[in-house]
Amino acid sequence: MTSRPLKDLLSAEDYSKHEEQLLKDGNSDGQEHNEMSKDQLEREMLQLLWSSSALVHAKTAEETNKRWPYEADIKRPYFHVKPIDPAQLLNWRRYLDFEETEGDVERIRLLYERCLVSCVCRRV
Numbered sequence: 001m002t003s004r005p006l007k008d009l010l011s012a013e014d015y016s017k018h019e020e021q022l023l024k025d026g027n028s029d030g031q032e033h034n035e036m037s038k039d040q041l042e043r044e045m046l047q048l049l050w051s052s053s054a055l056v057h058a059k060t061a062e063e064t065n066k067r068w069p070y071e072a073d074i075k076r077p078y079f080h081v082k083p084i085d086p087a088q089l090l091n092w093r094r095y096l097d098f099e100e101t102e103g104d105v106e107r108i109r110l111l112y113e114r115c116l117v118s119c120v121c122r123r124v
Contacts, residue, residue: 006042006045006046006049009046010045010049015045019041021048022045066098066102067098070095071095073087073088073091074088075088076088076118077117077118078117078118079117084118088118092115092119095111096111096112099111
């Protein structure tokens with residue numbers, strides 16, 4: 001992130017939005033942004049981008065850690081002609097219950113789809 005130009009890291013729309021925000025807010029040492037050099041402005045924009053990326057990373061890590069106990073117990077995430085064993089079925093049920101309590105409809109739908117692939121049993 002630090003070795004790439006800021007224009008490569010942000011879309012033109014995001015770049016102008018961040019620039020507008022920084023120009024409006026002023027900077028920490030009281031200097032007006034319209035008096036700042038382009039380099040100073042870009043350094044502050046990079047800092048803003050860095051901190052927002054850190055927040056996204058922390059949220060992702062938190063969500064991953066909540067789901068890891070269930071994911072670690074999935075032994076067969078693919079279709080197989082043999083039925084899944086009861087312990088695996090129980091793990092899927094607990095995982096689905098957990099995801100339903102979290103309330104994110106898209107995550108719930110995707111997990112049900114994954115579960116169906118693993119747990120479907122071919123009847124002869």
